Amino acid sequence: MPSRLSPPDTPPPVTNTHHHLHTLPLILTGSLTLTGALLIILITILLYRKLSRNRTTPSDLALTSPQHYQCRRFSYTQLRRATNSFSDSTQLGHGGFGTVYKADLPSGTSLAVKVMDSSAGSLQGEREFHNELSLSSHLTDSPHVVSLLGFSEDRRNRRLVLVYELMANRSLQDSLLGLKCVELMDWSKRFEIATDVAKGIEFLHHCCDPPIIHGDVKPSNILLDSDFKAKIGDFGLARVKSEALVSGNETRVLIEEDEMRKDVVEEDNGSILEESESVITLFEEGNNAVSFSPEIGASPGVVSVLSPESCGVSVLTVEASPPGGTENCAVSVLTASPGAALGLSPEKGSVSESCLEQMSVESGCKQKVVGSKRDWWWKQDNNGGSRGGIESGSVKDYVMEWIGSEIKKDNNKEWIKNGDGSSSSTVSKKKKKKKKRKPREWWKEEFCEELTRKKRKKKKKKRGISSISSIDSWFHRDNDHEQSHNHPTKKKKRNSIDWWVDGLSGDLKSVKKHSQDSGLWCDVNVHKSGGVSSTPSMRGTVCYIAPECGGGGGVLSEKCDVYSFGVLLLVLVSGRRPLQVTASPMSEFERANLISWAKQLACHGNLLELVDKSIHSLVKEQAVLCVTIALLCLQRSPVKRPTMKEIVQMLTGASEPPHLPFEFSPSPPMGFPFKSRKKAR
Numbered sequence: 277m278p279s280r281l282s283p284p285d286t287p288p289p290v291t292n293t294h295h296h297l298h299t300l301p302l303i304l305t306g307s308l309t310l311t312g313a314l315l316i317i318l319i320t321i322l323l324y325r326k327l328s329r330n331r332t333t334p335s336d337l338a339l340t341s342p343q344h345y346q347c348r349r350f351s352y353t354q355l356r357r358a359t360n361s362f363s364d365s366t367q368l369g370h371g372g373f374g375t376v377y378k379a380d381l382p383s384g385t386s387l388a389v390k391v392m393d394s395s396a397g398s399l400q401g402e403r404e405f406h407n408e409l410s411l412s413s414h415l416t417d418s419p420h421v422v423s424l425l426g427f428s429e430d431r432r433n434r435r436l437v438l439v440y441e442l443m444a445n446r447s448l449q450d451s452l453l454g455l456k457c458v459e460l461m462d463w464s465k466r467f468e469i470a471t472d473v474a475k476g477i478e479f480l481h482h483c484c485d486p487p488i489i490h491g492d493v494k495p496s497n498i499l500l501d502s503d504f505k506a507k508i509g510d511f512g513l514a515r516v517k518s519e520a521l522v523s524g525n526e527t528r529v530l531i532e533e534d535e536m537r538k539d540v541v542e543e544d545n546g547s548i549l550e551e552s553e554s555v556i557t558l559f560e561e562g563n564n565a566v567s568f569s570p571e572i573g574a575s576p577g578v579v580s581v582l583s584p585e586s587c588g589v590s591v592l593t594v595e596a597s598p599p600g601g602t603e604n605c606a607v608s609v610l611t612a613s614p615g616a617a618l619g620l621s622p623e624k625g626s627v628s629e630s631c632l633e634q635m636s637v638e639s640g641c642k643q644k645v646v647g648s649k650r651d652w653w654w655k656q657d658n659n660g661g662s663r664g665g666i667e668s669g670s671v672k673d674y675v676m677e678w679i680g681s682e683i684k685k686d687n688n689k690e691w692i693k694n695g696d697g698s699s700s701s702t703v704s705k706k707k708k709k710k711k712k713r714k715p716r717e718w719w720k721e722e723f724c725e726e727l728t729r730k731k732r733k734k735k736k737k738k739r740g741i742s743s744i745s746s747i748d749s750w751f752h753r754d755n756d757h758e759q760s761h762n763h764p765t766k767k768k769k770r771n772s773i774d775w776w777v778d779g780l781s782g783d784l785k786s787v788k789k790h791s792q793d794s795g796l797w798c799d800v801n802v803h804k805s806g807g808v809s810s811t812p813s814m815r816g817t818v819c820y821i822a823p824e825c826g827g828g829g830g831v832l833s834e835k836c837d838v839y840s841f842g843v844l845l846l847v848l849v850s851g852r853r854p855l856q857v858t859a860s861p862m863s864e865f866e867r868a869n870l871i872s873w874a875k876q877l878a879c880h881g882n883l884l885e886l887v888d889k890s891i892h893s894l895v896k897e898q899a900v901l902c903v904t905i906a907l908l909c910l911q912r913s914p915v916k917r918p919t920m921k922e923i924v925q926m927l928t929g930a931s932e933p934p935h936l937p938f939e940f941s942p943s944p945p946m947g948f949p950f951k952s953r954k955k956a957r
């Protein structure tokens with residue numbers, strides 16, 4: 277029997293199951309590890325992104341704030357393309373903290389794009405950027421306010437961009453004072469602009485809740501559309517009212533004249549200050565008071581010393597003031613004084629070094645000239661407050677220095693000559709003999725005579741400190757005119773330089789910036805013609821800002837805007853800058869300060885002389901109305917100034933035409949009442 281061969285024992289087929297059982301954990305572990313790794317990477321990325329977001333600039337953070345969502349975020353690339361990579365050909369203008377370009381979008385729409393200055397340390401540009409954005413939502417409802425359409429940013433280059441509606445005729449500064457557009461030679465257009473601007477500010481003050489104070493009303497911030505309709509722009513310095521009412525840490529100590537003298541006597545201990553006669557650090561608005569740094573004379577430090585008796589105003593640095601006396605003290609003269617800069621020493625007809633020398637001799641101190649005008653400016657700047665502003669007194673100083681620099685110019689030699697060609701040294705003597713002086717010479721008489729008077733006075737009071745009152749009277753007779761009307765017995769003599777510098781207050785907050793950037797010691801531009809422009813490079817401009825708001829530490833209120841509007845009205849009516857000397861200084865000088873000129877014209881009942889000669893179709897009543905309103909706005913006392921609501925009512929005829937402020941109304945003809953009474957008898 278065949279044996280059946282049983283198949284050899286073959287090992288049972290090895291199934292994959294077993295193998296799978298072995299590899300599964302491996303796979304699982306692998307995939308879990310992978311997932312974990314991925315998760316870790318993801319978390320790391322998220323964490324990194326979060327951290328890097330935290331590390332971004334304040335501007336990045338601010339751009340995510342809810343207020344900013346109300347504005348549209350534009351693509352930076354799109355704007356770059358639309359402005360041809362921000363080329364010069366598309367540039368509309370340049371301000372203190374940015375350049376404005378015209379952007380032509382592919383859709384055919386044109387926009388104005390302001391690229392904030394991103395230079396190192398330009399925090400102000402960034403601040404203004406955020407300020408504008410945060411206020412924009414309040415400003416959408418007025419046809420008299422330029423619309424902010426949105427913003428953009430270039431993170432890589434840290435560039436911040438604001439996007440506005442395009443105003444075809446750019447600013448009033450450009451159109452009226454620069455290009456002198458023919459459209460603006462029509463009176464009705466100018467009056468319309470005045471009314472539109474008034475309505476715009478009225479909207480800010482009376483329709484916004486809380487009210488908004490613009491803080492920088494001036495022609496370069498009034499923009500004109502294709503129809504020359506005006507809108508207010510540039511809210512970089514604007515504040516909502518609650519924020520604006522700041523006085524804070526910059527409280528100034530106002531010291532009565534006598535108190536001041538006493539303090540100086542007590543403080544100086546026979547040091548240089550005794551001889552330097554007066555001490556001043558800050559000026560305060562129209563109070564005939566001077567704020568005073570208590571460390572003066574007590575310790576080595578920087579002190580501003582004014583000495584009008586000897587040579588106008590000088591700023592000195594007391595480098596060392598030993599308690600024992602004056603022998604070894606060193607006084608550094610930081611700059612020439614206005615009087616010095618004027619180059620007017622009444623006796624010698626020239627410059628200040630002699631004055632400084634004299635002061636040095638009299639003080640018994642070693643003095644050295646260590647600085648320039650700019651040093652002096654900076655010094656004032658440092659004293660002036662957080663915004664780097666300076667006080668109105670310093671503006672006066674500046675103006676006087678500027679006059680001096682103009683006088684020094686060769687082509688202006690006639691300024692310091694009499695009509696007969698004699699030099700200024702003889703001016704004061706000759707003038708005394710004259711009964712009637714020529715109107716064009718008032719200013720130099722005043723300078724020379726004032727300085728001579730002070731010098732004589734100084735000799736009498738050798739060790740006195742009367743100069744505090746002298747400075748006071750020289751620079752701070754702000755309310756004299758009012759006082760003389762109200763209290764005829766207390767009438768003080770108000771000299772012409774007071775008239776001249778009247779109203780030239782200002783917060784030169786950009787001086788520092790411009791001084792640094794451009795090397796200018798002040799950014800008021802002196803043109804070849806000899807004219808002075810307060811814009812375009814200024815912010816919170818000299819001549820436009822109210823005296824009480826100057827210096828950065830003042831109280832910012834609606835009345836500051838009212839004051840600026842007053843200056844703007846005068847500029848609109850006259851078609852010129854607030855401070856300007858034309859090519860023929862001798863004949864034009866008394867008109868150089870628009871504000872004081874307007875006040876003088878008002879006193880003479882001749883307001884229409886202020887009107888731009890190029891204007892046609894003039895409506896005289898409207899012109900007089902505008903100047904009258906301007907003078908109301910320019911009153912020193914903020915409470916006396918009208919509100920913007922009242923101004924709009926006056927301009928639109930909704931209320932009675934206003935009367936000139938009492939102090940500027942023409943005096944009645946002398947003797948009139950007596951004559952009439954006699955006749956009656």
Ligand SMILES: Nc1ncnc2c1ncn2[C@@H]1O[C@H](COP(=O)(O)OP(=O)(O)OP(=O)(O)O)[C@@H](O)[C@H]1O
Nearest residue numbers: 368369370371372376388440442443446447496814
């Ligand atoms: N929306 C706009 N449309 C057309 N031009 C504009 C517009 N905004 C500004 N400009 C032009 O750009 C210029 C610069 O404006 P910007 O607001 O930067 O500075 P500013 O007001 O002249 O000076 P500052 O910034 O120092 O106050 C203006 O004078 C104006 O000519």
